[in-house]
Amino acid sequence: MRSGVTEGNGKVVPFLVATMKGISQVVLIENWVTGLFILAAITITSFQLGLIAFLSVAIGTLVGRVGGGDPVSVSQGLYGYNPMLTGMAVHLFLEGPASWGIALFGALITAAFTASVLTLLEPTGMPTLTFPYIVTTWLIMLSSYRLESLKLTDGLVPQDLSHWKLKIEGNIDWLSAFIDGAGQIFFLQGIIAGLLIFIGIFFAGLKFGMYALVGNFVAMVTAYILGAEHSLIDAGLYGYNAILTALAVGVVFRGGESWMAPLTATIGSILTVLLIASVDTILLPYGLPALTMPFALSTSIFIGARKIMQYT
Structure with missing residues (x-):
C-alpha cells in the first residue's frame, strides 16, 4: 500500500511542479514558486479565472506528457504557458454558457499548436514565445462572428x-x-x-x-x-x-x-x-x-x- 502511494506521488508531484512552472513560463521564468505567486494573484482576483488558469496549464502539460513531447520541455513548463493564456483569454472575452468549454478546448488546441511551432522553429533556434496563444485566441474570437453560440463580451466592439x-x-x-x-x-x-x-x-x-x-x-x-x-x-x-x-x-x-x-x-x-x-x-x-x-x-x-x- 505504501509503495503504491509513493509511486503515485512520484507521478503527481512532478506533474504539479511542471504545471506551476508552466504558469511561471508566461513571464519567461522556470520556477514553480513563481508560478504559485502568480496563481495566487489570479485566484485572489477571481476564483473562476484562477481555476480556468490552473486547468488550462494542466491540460497543456498533460498533452505534452501524454503526447510524447520532449520530457525536458514538459518538465520546464514549456507546454503549459500558451494553453494557460488561451484559456484565460477565451474565458474573459467570450460570454455565455459555452465559454468554459470553449476556453478549455482552446487550451487543448493551443497545446497541440505549441508542439507544432516548437518543431517548426527548432532548426532556426528561435523561441516559441506566445505565438500559439495569440493565433489560437484570435481565431476563436473571430469565429464568434459566424457562430451563434460564441459571443464576444460587450467591451470588445469593432470600430470604424x-x-x-x-x-x-x-x-x-x-x-x-x-x-x-x-x-x-x-x-x-x-x-x-x-x-x-x-x-x-x-x-x-x-x-x-x-x-x-x-x-x-x-x-x-x-x-x-x-x-x-x-x-x-x-x-x-x-x-x-x-x-x-x-x-x-x-x-x-x-x-x-x-x-x-x-x-x-x-x-x-x-x-x-x-x-x-x-x-x-x-x-x-x-x-x-x-x-x-x-x-x-x-x-x-x-x-x-x-x-x-x-x-x-
Whole structure:
C-alpha cells in the first residue's frame, strides 16, 4: 500500500511542479514558486479565472506528457504557458454558457499548436514565445462572428477606423498604473495582484525583477511622452508587453554576457509602445485585443538580429 502511494506521488508531484512552472513560463521564468505567486494573484482576483488558469496549464502539460513531447520541455513548463493564456483569454472575452468549454478546448488546441511551432522553429533556434496563444485566441474570437453560440463580451466592439478619434484626457495614477503593468500580463488589475506577480518575479532572481521594473517604467514614460491614451496607461496596458520584452531580451535570450543587453532591453521596451499602438489600430475593425503580440514581435526582432549581429 505504501509503495503504491509513493509511486503515485512520484507521478503527481512532478506533474504539479511542471504545471506551476508552466504558469511561471508566461513571464519567461522556470520556477514553480513563481508560478504559485502568480496563481495566487489570479485566484485572489477571481476564483473562476484562477481555476480556468490552473486547468488550462494542466491540460497543456498533460498533452505534452501524454503526447510524447520532449520530457525536458514538459518538465520546464514549456507546454503549459500558451494553453494557460488561451484559456484565460477565451474565458474573459467570450460570454455565455459555452465559454468554459470553449476556453478549455482552446487550451487543448493551443497545446497541440505549441508542439507544432516548437518543431517548426527548432532548426532556426528561435523561441516559441506566445505565438500559439495569440493565433489560437484570435481565431476563436473571430469565429464568434459566424457562430451563434460564441459571443464576444460587450467591451470588445469593432470600430470604424476612419471615424475613430484619439482621446488622451484623464488622470493617471502612476503607482497603480505601474503595478497594474505586471497584473495585465494575466488580465488582472489591482494592487495585491500586481504586487504578488512582482514578488514572484523577484523570487526567481534580482535580475529578473529589475528588468521587469525597468521595462515597465520605460514603456509607461514612453507612452506618456508620445501622447498615448491616459486611460490605457492608467490601466497598465502599455506596461505588460514591455515587462515581457525586457525579461526576454535582457535576461532570458540575451546570448551570453552581452554588455548590450540593458540597452537592447530598453529599446525593445520602447518598441513595444509603438507596436501596441499599431497592433491595436490594425485590430480595431475586428474588436480584438492586442494580447502579447507586441512583445512577441519586438522580442523576435532582437533575437533574430542576434543570429547575425554580434552586438544586439
